[in-house]
Amino acid sequence: MKIEPADRPAKYPSLTINLPHLRNNVRVIRELCESRGIHITAVTKVFEGDPRIAQVLVEEGLTTLGDSRVDNLEFMKDVQAKDKWLIRPPMLSEIPRLVKYGTASLNSELAVIEAINEECGKQGKRHKIILMADLGDIREGFVDYDEMIEVAKKVAAMPNVDLYGIGVNLTCFSFVQYDTEKLTELVQLKKRVEEATGVKLQVVSGGNSATLDLMLRGGIPEGVNNLRLGESVLIGKERTHYSYLPGTYRDVFILHAEIVELKEKPSLPWGNIGVNSYGVTPTFVDRGPKRLKAICALGRQDFDPDITVPCDPGVILLGASSDHLMLDVTDAEKTYKVGDCIDLELGYFSMLRAFTSSYVRKEYLVEE
Numbered sequence: 001m002k003i004e005p006a007d008r009p010a011k012y013p014s015l016t017i018n019l020p021h022l023r024n025n026v027r028v029i030r031e032l033c034e035s036r037g038i039h040i041t042a043v044t045k046v047f048e049g050d051p052r053i054a055q056v057l058v059e060e061g062l063t064t065l066g067d068s069r070v071d072n073l074e075f076m077k078d079v080q081a082k083d084k085w086l087i088r089p090p091m092l093s094e095i096p097r098l099v100k101y102g103t104a105s106l107n108s109e110l111a112v113i114e115a116i117n118e119e120c121g122k123q124g125k126r127h128k129i130i131l132m133a134d135l136g137d138i139r140e141g142f143v144d145y146d147e148m149i150e151v152a153k154k155v156a157a158m159p160n161v162d163l164y165g166i167g168v169n170l171t172c173f174s175f176v177q178y179d180t181e182k183l184t185e186l187v188q189l190k191k192r193v194e195e196a197t198g199v200k201l202q203v204v205s206g207g208n209s210a211t212l213d214l215m216l217r218g219g220i221p222e223g224v225n226n227l228r229l230g231e232s233v234l235i236g237k238e239r240t241h242y243s244y245l246p247g248t249y250r251d252v253f254i255l256h257a258e259i260v261e262l263k264e265k266p267s268l269p270w271g272n273i274g275v276n277s278y279g280v281t282p283t284f285v286d287r288g289p290k291r292l293k294a295i296c297a298l299g300r301q302d303f304d305p306d307i308t309v310p311c312d313p314g315v316i317l318l319g320a321s322s323d324h325l326m327l328d329v330t331d332a333e334k335t336y337k338v339g340d341c342i343d344l345e346l347g348y349f350s351m352l353r354a355f356t357s358s359y360v361r362k363e364y365l366v367e368e
Ligand SMILES: *Cc1c(COP(=O)(O)O)cnc(C)c1O
Pocket: 043, 045, 068, 087, 088, 169, 207, 208, 209, 210, 228, 229, 230, 231, 232, 239
């Protein structure tokens, strides 16, 4: 197995990105979706738009990429994708760069779309507009669907942008779940937009990795033809039950943290306990007076301890401060010593932090 390290000063913490296993996961999810008539927009925001990783997605046939930040779209400017969507409503202040680096965006504000249209005129480019409907999560999108129709009519009349589709996003703020009724509402909205504008919409984008479970149960109605998938494509996990999809690898991204202290210590602290930096009094589990405790050089700015699991099933993650990760390794399968690494499997926000922390060195496994 060949490892190519990226250029970071410290050896650890490091994040290993297993590109062959990623390739496998993409193939599995792509087959699941395409056999059900669903086209994937591969979401790249969790890995900061790293072009090495985006390239693998494109090579595996995911030629539409989506990211929530224009910076990341710029980072991927040399990746030859057919389409690059901005999947967060664009900032008015970033329209020139959006038009330069993106081909489409999810929108809910007329003023922003007008600015995109105008900028396209200046740059001699076209841009695809996808209008978002809020179907209950109270995040982005029109809640007044008549307003949405009126905006669609105006977009259809603009010379430099194309009214391309509509979409919905759920389960990200209020954790409202996807169901057949919600997505049927989306398909009906699509028909209303088409009737009002005379434009045939190319895309009905029915959600994110939390829609996969509904899809596998056959609950996505006819007419929804796109999903924007990040987590599931990357780590093979759907987001309804947070279960791993059959045939996927869960070790695409593994974080390695070096042990800097290893000592027998009690499981309970001693002294008067105050509140932590979130204003909460911490609680502790009594596992006995003598436990083998490890401290790793890794902190909250590099990962999220609440959604991180040690790969060694005998290791207990106790918590972390900004620069110390505390673990109980008494019942570990492996025998550790100072200088060894503890391997960690990362949940979504943990992965996001590991990628954006400039202290974490990235290594790419490129061959089996
Ligand atoms: C982040 C995001 C996605 C991807 O979410 P996953 O759960 O990782 O699939 C899709 N759509 C929008 C609008 C997003 O912000």
